[in-house]
Amino acid sequence: MGLLVNGEWRDKWYNTEDNGGEFKRESAQCRGWIGDDRYPAESGRYHLYVSLACPWAHRTLIFRELKQLQDHISVSVVSPLMLEQGWSFDTEQGSSGDALYNSQHMHQIYTRHQSDYTGRVTVPVLWDKQREEIVSNESADIIRMFNSAFDDITGNREDYYPVALREEIDAVNERVYHTVNNGVYRAGFATAQDAYEKAYGELFDTLDFLEQRLAQQRYLAGAQLTEADWRLFTTLIRFDAVYHGHFKCNRQRLAEFPNLSNYLRELYQQTGVADTVDFDHIKRHYYISHPMINPTQIVPAGPQQDFSARHDRHRL
Ligand SMILES: N[C@@H](CCC(=O)N[C@@H](CS)C(=O)NCC(=O)O)C(=O)O
Numbered sequence: 001m002g003l004l005v006n007g008e009w010r011d012k013w014y015n016t017e018d019n020g021g022e023f024k025r026e027s028a029q030c031r032g033w034i035g036d037d038r039y040p041a042e043s044g045r046y047h048l049y050v051s052l053a054c055p056w057a058h059r060t061l062i063f064r065e066l067k068q069l070q071d072h073i074s075v076s077v078v079s080p081l082m083l084e085q086g087w088s089f090d091t092e093q094g095s096s097g098d099a100l101y102n103s104q105h106m107h108q109i110y111t112r113h114q115s116d117y118t119g120r121v122t123v124p125v126l127w128d129k130q131r132e133e134i135v136s137n138e139s140a141d142i143i144r145m146f147n148s149a150f151d152d153i154t155g156n157r158e159d160y161y162p163v164a165l166r167e168e169i170d171a172v173n174e175r176v177y178h179t180v181n182n183g184v185y186r187a188g189f190a191t192a193q194d195a196y197e198k199a200y201g202e203l204f205d206t207l208d209f210l211e212q213r214l215a216q217q218r219y220l221a222g223a224q225l226t227e228a229d230w231r232l233f234t235t236l237i238r239f240d241a242v243y244h245g246h247f248k249c250n251r252q253r254l255a256e257f258p259n260l261s262n263y264l265r266e267l268y269q270q271t272g273v274a275d276t277v278d279f280d281h282i283k284r285h286y287y288i289s290h291p292m293i294n295p296t297q298i299v300p301a302g303p304q305q306d307f308s309a310r311h312d313r314h315r316l
Pocket residue numbers: 001002026027028051053054055056057120121122123124137138139140
């Protein structure tokens with residue numbers, strides 16, 4: 001685990017000391033947009049680098065399924081283990097290999113984009129095969145592009161960010177991002193008790209709020225499934241297997257929230273979504289890649305979960 005400094009890899013963990021023990025996530029640096037002059041929407045031109053373990057990358061894989069982009073955007077999957085060299089393409093550990101350049105490590109993709117790149121080497125990455133550069137390494141942007149940029153190519157016009165619901169979606173996203181998506185990391189990577197307790201408190205306040213909301217409406221922004229739901233989904237699906245124990249988010253398990261757990265099963269059962277969920281990668285990534293949290297690197301055998309079980313969301 002580390003970062004690039006002027007194109008050189010340095011093996012270094014997150015610095016929480018300068019922030020009173022709080023984990024602060026760096027902003028993504030590459031923010032290009034499909035549909036702009038540089039990056040026209042074309043079938044076969046773009047490639048996604050993802051980890052099946054990573055909740056941010058997971059969003060992009062879900063949108064690739066929902067928007068039927070599988071034949072238009074190719075994918076490489078990194079190994080679940082993020083160790084001294086960061087994300088790797090170790091096929092023995094479950095990576096698909098780098099389909100474009102046969103690289104060994106993800107940091108080589110970043111230095112191919114910019115030889116003196118400085119910053120963390122994160123997934124997902126949307127890569128332009130023609131210009132040989134990163135279009136975007138921000139999942140929130142990538143799913144917005146996937147939502148509409150390729151509609152003329154696929155003919156799929158399903159809209160997960162409809163104009164009429166944007167204000168509502170943006171408001172939910174804002175709270176869910178800070179307190180849930182990033183909230184579990186703020187709890188898990190905290191190196192001071194008060195920083196951990198703050199993240200823990202905010203996380204469960206938001207889960208209580210969402211549980212209430214889902215008692216009255218089927219989805220986060222109302223009667224229609226939107227981007228806000230998919231952004232929450234990738235954290236919820238990992239909750240009991242990883243965040244509850246490994247990140248100490250243990251006031252209760254997600255399975256103990258009746259509405260959230262039924263809602264989670266409904267989302268999991270949408271066409272194509274179950275294929276994007278890989279608990280082997282998810283569990284091995286977190287429990288092995290963070291030795292300061294889990295020094296034995298033992299991967300827990302449980303919990304037993306069945307997301308294909310019946311849900312009750314039709315009642316709303
Ligand atoms: N803002 C980014 C965050 C992505 C991110 O932090 N990914 C994690 C994996 S879950 C990563 O690659 N971390 C490596 C690191 O921080 O060095 C996004 O949403 O796309």
